[in-house]
Amino acid sequence: MGKLAALGGTPVLDRELHARWPVVDDDCRKAVATVLERGVLSGSDAPEARAFQEEFAAFQGAKHALLTHSGTSALQVAVGAAGIGEGDEVIVPAYSFVATALAVVCQGAIPVFVDVREDGNLDPAGLSTALSKRTRAIMPVHVHGAPADLAPILEFAQANGLRVIEDAAQAHGATYDGRPVGTFDAGAGFSLQSSKNLSAGEGGVFVTNDEDALDRANKIRNFGQNLARVGTGKWNAERPLDGNWHVSNGVGSMYRGNEMMAAFARAQLRRLGERTARAQEHAARLSRALDELPGVTPPRVPARGTSVFHKFRVWLDPVKAGVDLTPLQFRDAVRRALQAEGCEVVMWQGEPMPSFPLFQEMRGYGKGFPFSAGDLDFLRTNYAPERFPMARRLLDSSIVLFSQTCPLIAQNASVVDGYAAAFRKVWEHRGELAELARVEG
Numbered sequence: 001m002g003k004l005a006a007l008g009g010t011p012v013l014d015r016e017l018h019a020r021w022p023v024v025d026d027d028c029r030k031a032v033a034t035v036l037e038r039g040v041l042s043g044s045d046a047p048e049a050r051a052f053q054e055e056f057a058a059f060q061g062a063k064h065a066l067l068t069h070s071g072t073s074a075l076q077v078a079v080g081a082a083g084i085g086e087g088d089e090v091i092v093p094a095y096s097f098v099a100t101a102l103a104v105v106c107q108g109a110i111p112v113f114v115d116v117r118e119d120g121n122l123d124p125a126g127l128s129t130a131l132s133k134r135t136r137a138i139m140p141v142h143v144h145g146a147p148a149d150l151a152p153i154l155e156f157a158q159a160n161g162l163r164v165i166e167d168a169a170q171a172h173g174a175t176y177d178g179r180p181v182g183t184f185d186a187g188a189g190f191s192l193q194s195s196k197n198l199s200a201g202e203g204g205v206f207v208t209n210d211e212d213a214l215d216r217a218n219k220i221r222n223f224g225q226n227l228a229r230v231g232t233g234k235w236n237a238e239r240p241l242d243g244n245w246h247v248s249n250g251v252g253s254m255y256r257g258n259e260m261m262a263a264f265a266r267a268q269l270r271r272l273g274e275r276t277a278r279a280q281e282h283a284a285r286l287s288r289a290l291d292e293l294p295g296v297t298p299p300r301v302p303a304r305g306t307s308v309f310h311k312f313r314v315w316l317d318p319v320k321a322g323v324d325l326t327p328l329q330f331r332d333a334v335r336r337a338l339q340a341e342g343c344e345v346v347m348w349q350g351e352p353m354p355s356f357p358l359f360q361e362m363r364g365y366g367k368g369f370p371f372s373a374g375d376l377d378f379l380r381t382n383y384a385p386e387r388f389p390m391a392r393r394l395l396d397s398s399i400v401l402f403s404q405t406c407p408l409i410a411q412n413a414s415v416v417d418g419y420a421a422a423f424r425k426v427w428e429h430r431g432e433l434a435e436l437a438r439v440e441g
């Protein structure tokens with residue numbers, strides 16, 4: 001193979017060949033145009049939102065779905081719908097996007113962290129040390145589109161009287177024990193943000209099998225008002241903005257979606273099954289190719305489920321690769337070399353969540369709420385960064401192939417095969433790469 005592109009050689013892959021996400025086709029354009037022609041752009045029970053909710057619930061095998069304006073708000077209404085609030089603790093994994101923990105904080109509750117396993121998902125072995133008399137729920141994240149190991153989490157929750165709320169922001173269509181994620185206990189929040197396998201630009205969906213929880217979530221989504229049951233409200237095409245007036249019966253906000261996002265998401269949902277199957281096929285082929293290289297560990301299909309490969313995180317081990325670099329040096333050298341070969345490579349996250357100033361300094365609302373409503377000594381101990389060695393190792397020793405702008409699900413076979421070729425080339429030259437990394441410091 002030729003010279004490394006990082007050293008002036010020809011890149012394996014033309015970076016411009018990557019497809020951007022989401023794919024906006026005529027079906028999407030028509031769907032949004034129909035909304036504009038109809039002239040109804042909003043409403044808690046408006047037609048596109050209602051249709052999307054029914055279609056998404058069916059796709060996830062859930063009884064109910066509720067459109068929200070983001071994945072974060074979907075998780076927040078899930079926390080509220082589970083009756084969790086001031087001073088309550090919710091156990092979350094140390095590795096995720098910060099929205100997982102913020103959805104808890106914004107509902108007045110307190111996140112408590114546990115370390116993760118090598119696949120980035122919550123390690124059930126850490127649950128008992130995170131448990132306190134204030135714990136009310138566990139929020140596992142189906143990170144990268146691979147289901148968390150729900151069986152031991154549900155068992156622990158049941159034994160301790162806790163609810164399980166799934167952060168399924170990245171996991172549309174993923175399964176565990178043959179069932180789609182989302183309704184294993186109290187419900188779930190999905191994200192429809194642009195990079196997600198199902199996109200509406202921005203947006204989210206709360207799913208649940210519990211009609212009362214749906215009502216509670218809808219109330220939080222609509223200014224704390226008691227509205228008609230979701231999908232049963234009277235909607236008048238002639239006067240879409242004029243309904244009954246309502247009083248607020250509790251704290252809520254305005255977390256509804258709008259009609260254009262719902263219509264766009266419906267068009268995307270029609271293609272999601274086929275696109276996911278293609279991404280899974282590509283992921284399997286790329287994993288097989290990377291498995292051939294010493295010191296490279298691609299993501300595995302989880303033992304009890306299926307992944308939708310929203311992200312493709314690859315572990316890199318300099319010792320097994322026979323390269324005299326630290327994990328961090330090796331990670332950065334490989335990342336730069338693959339980028340030079342035309343691959344999209346990102347870190348996605350740089351720090352385990354507890355390390356963020358938000359948690360280290362417990363920067364809450366006003367005088368520090370909700371942290372101030374908790375046991376500060378317990379929280380200080382729990383938030384100590386050294387308590388999450390696997391999350392740290394994961395971030396220091398791995399890279400994410402593809403990117404938010406050009407994720408795996410958007411790519412064709414030849415682009416994906418280009419990643420295998422780029423990796424093989426970089427591996428063949430890893431001695432030179434190490435030399436370069438040492439010179440560059």
Ligand SMILES: Cc1ncc(COP(=O)(O)O)c(C=O)c1O
Nearest residue numbers: 070071072097099100169191193
């Ligand atoms: C794991 C996880 N949870 C929650 C969210 C929040 O979703 P959103 O950005 O739609 O609010 C995201 C996405 O960004 C995520 O990746």
